Amino acid sequence: MERSTIDFWVGIFVVGGIAALVMLAMKVGNLGTYNVADTYQVHAYFSNIGGLKPKASIKSAGVLVGRVTEITLDTTRYEAKVVMNLDKRYQFPKDTFANILTSGLLGEQYIGLMPGGDDQMLTNGEQLKKTQSAMVLEDLIGKFLYSKAEEPTKQGK
Amino acid sequence: MPVAKTIKGIGNRVINAVWRIGMATRFFFLTLLYSGSSFRRFHLIIKELFSTGVMSLIIIIVAGLFVGMVLGLQGYETLKRYGSESALGVMVALGLVRELGPVVAALLFASRAGSAMTAEIGLMKATEQISAMEMMAVNPIARIIAPRFWAGVISMPLLAALFSAVGIFGGYFVGVVQIGVDEGSFWSQMQAAVDFREDILNGVIKSLVFGVAVTVIALYEGYDAPPTAEGVSGATTRTVVTSSLVILMLDFVLTAMMFGGK
């Protein structure tokens, strides 16, 4: 086969392959959508984070506004410290309420922000004071079993 | 003594296998050592990119499309039970980018390009082309093996990316166009869940490793094949079998290394 035909097809192959990679990065992955935006950092303490993981999304009114960057255990309070990066475009009041939620019944966990009424806005490095921990399935089942266990004793007597 | 005979047989096989692994490793390092000239004369690699990469395009694209469509269909059926059809995009994309893209593309590459490489090198050896090259004071590893090796290593991630991209389109076609999952949530959930470094880059690394493994196995089997018709056909079969097993084993190891800790 002619050298130029080979060059042509190999060119098409390589360009197509790189285009596929770029498409995966931009359209499928999050490279094109989020990483470029400017962010500011806040943190919050939760008594239990359930299945929350780094990189989990942070949403307000269902809109993605940031991501969890770091989760550690604070050994002075024995609570989980969750550091999050929020998009600079979205400012929240100081008394914003952070809540660990689950998307769908078995979906992954994320942090939902419910803005309060404070006039002052959160700035870099500040703490979200009001939090609600994750619902842990074992606790729910435990409560349920406990209440169930009480029923037959009542009826038995 | 049948027991002693069996034990001897096992010992013999193990020694043989270890010896072959050692020889293949030595072969791999020799290939790397003599790679310089194929980069100075890049058209040698381009010529091999044509016969490995371009010739595998059709099978990769068709297979990717169908795998993506099946994922879309099966994924929808499963996710429907939990009322989370909107996660279909996530499921298709993660399945393809992390696992099926690199693995299935590598398996197809092994049976399409790998077997062809083994047969070609084996026949070159059987018809004394490799000895002829040695007698012309040209190192066959530098001139024949190295360009094919690099062509394979370059092709593999590109083919895997094409496979995943076409597969995601196949999933989109079945899920969104045919079944009617919401298009917006299909893409946005996918983008929210697929991480560039964690998922896409790891997929690329996987396919690079598979590319190295498949081409080394294919070239070594060809170079090592007995110079007869049975020798070459046996080597071709061994290329497909060995590289398929090695791909799946390596996939487990790499997956455990990349995602296992979390």
Place this chain on the structure above:
Amino acid sequence: MSSNVSAEIIELNFAYDKRPVLQGINMRFPKGKLIAIMGLSGCGKTTLLRHIGGALKPTKGCVKVAGQVIHELDSAGLYAMRRKMGMLFQFGALFTDMSVYDNVAFQMREHTELPEELIHDLVMMKLNAVGLRGTQNLMPAELSGGMARRVALARTVALDPMLIMYDEPFAGLDPISLTVVGNLIRSLNDALGATSIIVTHDIQESLKIVDYVYFMSNGVIEAEGTPEEIRASSKEFVHQFVHGEMDGPVPFHYPGGDYRQDLNLG
């Protein structure tokens, strides 16, 4: 003395594992001559060629080319030596993934920095010498056996070697191609002033063109001489070989034990 000898083999012994293949071989290849090494299939002729090319190491003795002992060269020296040699393989061994042109140009491109126009002229000259100018764009698979052998010949002499080896150059050729290839071997050798070694069992064709003949059998030299001496030889082995007789010192039957026992008669 050694100035007009381009290669010689001194007391060469070689064994695969423990099985001796060559025993005490002595041969001289004077400059400008065409020498044939003949013998039955499997008598060690090809092994001998591989020693000259440096692909095998002798168990004892040595091969000298241009005054240098081949098996004592390091790999750079061996590669340098091989550039001065040409070898035609049994079925040509043309590179099947390259055109005729690229096959002949192969060594020029690998070993020289010649500009492409000069390579083109050289390739045309080599192809013309074997009478195949006009085939340069064909692939080896499109050539007949005789043509492929001639292209391989052109490739062998591409860099004007001083020592040319031919491994069964006549195998599988029709009578016309046979004569053509035979005459080409002679005329190329004379034109290049090279030394040629032909390993063959085609006795009639080679006796027409060579200067000297060595006969080998079971790893030793059985007889040697000029073609006239060989034709006139009264040695039983040579006589059987030259006239292609069925039985003689080389038996028709493979040693197989008692025939009657094999037929369950005994």
